[in-house]
Structure formats: C-alpha cells, structure tokens
Amino acid sequence: MQPRQWQQQLIQLLRRRLERNQTSDQDVLVFAGPGAGKTLGALLAFKAMQQQGRLQRFVVFCHRTSILSQWQSAAQRLGLQLEEWPCSDQADGLLITYQGAGRQLEQLREDLRQWGLAGSLAIADEAHHLGLNPDEPDNTAWGGTFLELTQHCRLRLGLTGTPFRADNLAFCAARRIRLRQGNELIEQIVPDLAVEPRELIAAGDVRPLEFRFQDGWVEHSREGMPDRDVSPLSAETRESWRARNLRRAIELGDDSGIGQQLLLRAQRKLKQVRMQHPNAAGLVIARDIDHAQAITTLLEEDGHRVDLVHSQESGAAERLNNFQKGSAQWLVSIDMCAEGFDAPRLRVIAYLTTVVTKSRFLQGITRAVRMTPELAAQEPTPRHPSFVYAPADPLLMGYARTWSLAEPYVIQPKQEQLVDVPSGGSWRGPSLPLEAVDDGASQLIRVRSPQLPGFLRQA
Structure with a gap:
C-alpha cells in the first residue's frame, strides 16, 4: 500500500x-x-x-x-x-x-x-x-x-x-x-x-463542498397585539434574536417556511446528484427526537426511503452500518453522525439543528466529503462536489467561509466577567413567540470557499 x-x-x-x-x-x-x-x-x-x-x-x-x-x-x-x-x-x-x-x-x-x-x-x-x-x-x-x-x-x-x-x-x-x-x-x-481540507480537495482525496443557505424573515409578535417586529435571518446581529430566529427557522410548517423550503431544495438536489451517483444519499441533522421524527414523516410522504437513527435507540450503531451499505435515500439523525462516521455515499447535508458550535457544524457537514477508490476511478480531479443546505444563520455562514482552512486554536486567558444588574429586576430580552414570514423565504444565499474558486463554479 x-x-x-x-x-x-x-x-x-x-x-x-x-x-x-x-x-x-x-x-x-x-x-x-x-x-x-x-x-x-x-x-x-x-x-x-x-x-x-x-x-x-x-x-x-x-x-x-x-x-x-x-x-x-x-x-x-x-x-x-x-x-x-x-x-x-x-x-x-x-x-x-x-x-x-x-x-x-x-x-x-x-x-x-x-x-x-x-x-x-x-x-x-x-x-x-x-x-x-x-x-x-x-x-x-x-x-x-x-x-x-x-x-x-x-x-x-x-x-x-x-x-x-x-x-x-x-x-x-x-x-x-x-x-x-x-x-x-x-x-x-x-x-x-x-x-488542510483545501489540500485534500486539490489532491482529489476528498470532495469540495458547496453551500446553500436558506434566507428569510422571522416575525416576532405577541398574539392579539399590534406590535410586530420583523427580523432578517441572515442579517440579525442581536444574539438573543439570532438564536430565536434559528429556532423558528428549522421548524416544519407550510411549504413557504424556511425549514420546509430548505428541505425541499435539498431533496431536489439529491435527485440531481443521483443521476450521476445512483446510490447517493442525504443526511438531515435534526434538533431532537420529535423533530427528527417529523422530518422522517415528511420525507417518507414525499416517497423517500428513510433511516432514522438516534443514540437513545437500541441498535443505533447497527442501523448506521446498514445505512452505509444500504439503499435508503435519506438518513435522519441528531447526534450519531459526526466524528468517525464514514459513509461515502452521502452527498447532500441538510443542517436543521440549533447547535451552532463550530466543531459540531464542521463535523456534520464533512460527512459528505469522503471518497472511495471506486468513486475516485470514475470522477475527475477535483471531484464532484457535495452540497450543504442550512438556514442562513450568520454564525453558520461564517464557519462555511473558512471550513477548508486550518485555523490556530488559541486558548484565551481567563477573565472575570462583571455583570451590572439594574435595581428593580433584570432584563431578559423579548419573551415573544416567533412566527415565520413568507417574505424572502425563497431567497437562497450561496457561499463558496474563497480558497477554491475555479472548479466550484459549475452548475
């Protein structure tokens, strides 16, 4: 060897x-x-x-x-x-x-x-x-x-x-x-x-990734009250509102919702990919078990074969192994498909979770970069890309821009945090229910790694 x-x-x-x-x-x-x-x-x-x-x-x-x-x-x-x-x-x-x-x-x-x-x-x-x-x-x-x-x-x-x-x-x-x-x-x-991943991509050892971030507007409102505040998903700078926007964006509602639009586009992309790669599959990373089950039901209603796997299920590891060798078109999971999970047939990732740490995002999306000798023999270098669909959360879009680079890990010195609490109570931010707004829900933001310009500009 x-x-x-x-x-x-x-x-x-x-x-x-x-x-x-x-x-x-x-x-x-x-x-x-x-x-x-x-x-x-x-x-x-x-x-x-x-x-x-x-x-x-x-x-x-x-x-x-x-x-x-x-x-x-x-x-x-x-x-x-x-x-x-x-x-x-x-x-x-x-x-x-x-x-x-x-x-x-x-x-x-x-x-x-x-x-x-x-x-x-x-x-x-x-x-x-x-x-x-x-x-x-x-x-x-x-x-x-x-x-x-x-x-x-x-x-x-x-x-x-x-x-x-x-x-x-x-x-x-x-x-x-x-x-x-x-x-x-x-x-x-x-x-x-x-x-670095960009070196592996250039050598043809792994696939490049193309990102599709689903943008839209989220409306903060109180039932029966006239005050309504519309917040843009991709441009929200207030941290508490950004997190609220993301929680609402990944919920499944009608076809005009952000999460629903994202999932529909991911399904269409997988159908296109399977024309070249017949056994290709998609992975949906869900928020929790109830969310994963709702996504599974939706995909099955659209005619897809789906494997649902989570760590609280007995035999989860065996189900993952069966998916690697099987024919299911989609794998829906919460916490099982990260480090060490090797399934080269994964070509589309739908990131529908509120976890926005850099490590979890990168571990999830890079399940779709792996190659096999058989696939490598059939594809040119650089390889055909895989695709990531996610809500247009500012943190996730920032991670996508640098995913192919190795950035230094700096251990920051500890600092005491002093919090001034005004007399008479503490401010917690708006405790308002969230409602997705149709305006802008169909807009798609494409993020490409700036270090890999040439071969990613393909349809």
Whole structure:
C-alpha cells in the first residue's frame, strides 16, 4: 500500500522523534481534515516503526464504540493484529474507548503494566475530546485517564479533524506554545503536522463542498397585539434574536417556511446528484427526537426511503452500518453522525439543528466529503462536489467561509466577567413567540470557499 504524501511525512516525523529520544518529544499532534486517512496513516506509521525495530506495540483510544470496528478493519488491511481489550499477548495493538478506560481504570492499568508500554505508541483518536482543566479535573476525566495510562508510552500520537474545543480548554497529546497577543500572554495549540481540507480537495482525496443557505424573515409578535417586529435571518446581529430566529427557522410548517423550503431544495438536489451517483444519499441533522421524527414523516410522504437513527435507540450503531451499505435515500439523525462516521455515499447535508458550535457544524457537514477508490476511478480531479443546505444563520455562514482552512486554536486567558444588574429586576430580552414570514423565504444565499474558486463554479 502506497502512503499518501502526508502519511509519509508522519512516518518521517515519528522516526525523528524516536531518534532524538527526548522526554519533551513524547506528544505528537496531527490535524488532518475528514477523509484524509488519519486511521490508516497512524497505522502505517506504526507498522513502519515496528519493522525498523523502533516500536513494538500500540494502544488506540477512541471516543465511541462504533469506531472500533473501523480501526480493526484498517489494521487487518496492513496485517496488524488489533484486538479489543482485554487482548492476547500476541496482539500488536490494543483497542479501547475513553469511557471504557475510565470505568475499568485499575484493571486496565495492571494489564498495561504486564503488557509493557516502554516501546509502545499510544494513539488518541479525535484527541480534542481529551480536555485538560487543572481547576476542574473531574470535568475532564477522559483527559486525566489518558495521561495516567499512557505516561510510560514511548510516544503519544493525537489525531484530530477539528483541533479546537468550544470550552477554551487545552487537550492531551498536543504541544502548546506561549505567544504574546497585545499585552497578554496566550497559549496556542500547535499541530506537529497539519493537512488542510483545501489540500485534500486539490489532491482529489476528498470532495469540495458547496453551500446553500436558506434566507428569510422571522416575525416576532405577541398574539392579539399590534406590535410586530420583523427580523432578517441572515442579517440579525442581536444574539438573543439570532438564536430565536434559528429556532423558528428549522421548524416544519407550510411549504413557504424556511425549514420546509430548505428541505425541499435539498431533496431536489439529491435527485440531481443521483443521476450521476445512483446510490447517493442525504443526511438531515435534526434538533431532537420529535423533530427528527417529523422530518422522517415528511420525507417518507414525499416517497423517500428513510433511516432514522438516534443514540437513545437500541441498535443505533447497527442501523448506521446498514445505512452505509444500504439503499435508503435519506438518513435522519441528531447526534450519531459526526466524528468517525464514514459513509461515502452521502452527498447532500441538510443542517436543521440549533447547535451552532463550530466543531459540531464542521463535523456534520464533512460527512459528505469522503471518497472511495471506486468513486475516485470514475470522477475527475477535483471531484464532484457535495452540497450543504442550512438556514442562513450568520454564525453558520461564517464557519462555511473558512471550513477548508486550518485555523490556530488559541486558548484565551481567563477573565472575570462583571455583570451590572439594574435595581428593580433584570432584563431578559423579548419573551415573544416567533412566527415565520413568507417574505424572502425563497431567497437562497450561496457561499463558496474563497480558497477554491475555479472548479466550484459549475452548475
């Protein structure tokens, strides 16, 4: 198997770290966009070091049980014996979830001591989950468990496709440097190897994304009262109103509503895509279970085959696997289709949730960038794009403009927040029901990544 260029760079990076043999070189962080081949790259690097006699074994920590089988399949392709813990003495690698390691810490610690870690590589899959907060260690238990169990490993390799956290915390298997920003000293997470999505797109390793943001107006009103305030979805700057607009925009009403228009356009786009890619499918990311069920009903009434999956359903992981290999046209989910979910037939994403953190948005939309060797053999480079439909929320549109770039993760210094509360009560903002307005609901805002101008200008 011929490694990709960045995977060859990773092999060289690990070799240099092992040759220097310095304690400060224990942690290596790799940022590579979704679809880059992080799992295979880490295993290729270990196997190269094992063949050179520099490493003997490896331990993989994952954040979900549904990802374990993907690691085992990749290891099998390379002739590596990767077993779930508890594993045999003949195994090259041990596989466990962060949660499982925390639940059985004492027994795992003893088994690893007997197994031997001096010549081992610890791999933290999606390392940004391993938060570090010295002030609240109980709230970052996964990070503490990982550090304790891997302290005697020769190297710790962190893999991530979203190298930042919404809570402003640092994370394990990552190098931090101090920089001066104005009059303040800040810390920044610095990947040792960064592979940006735009590089992967240019190489044909993943698909580009085209964005379609559904704009419209949302009306704030009180029933029976004449005061009516119309708020533009895409141009609202008041945070409380922006959030209210989004909550109303994703609701399903009549055909003129923002959410309904978005979903209808996503269905039409998938129909077009399936003319070139017959088994292509769409993913709807919903707000909650009731919302997901309403979306599923709507899609089924339009004649589509739909799989509904959420974490509170027994057998959810099996249903996801069936979708990957099946023929359903749409997958509706809430919290299952993010990191590690690999379904190359996904070509259209409808983002209909109120979650607007950058990490969750990027994890959701990038489910549609993955390729297979079979598809790559049929398509030119750059590949045919996938499409993202979402409400024209200002935050989401901002994330879309930079999704293909690797931006530094700056850990901001803590500052005390002083809140002045006027005497006689506190202001909470308008507590008004929301009503979607027909005016402007059909307007569509297209956002293209400015770094990828040429080949995205296709119909």
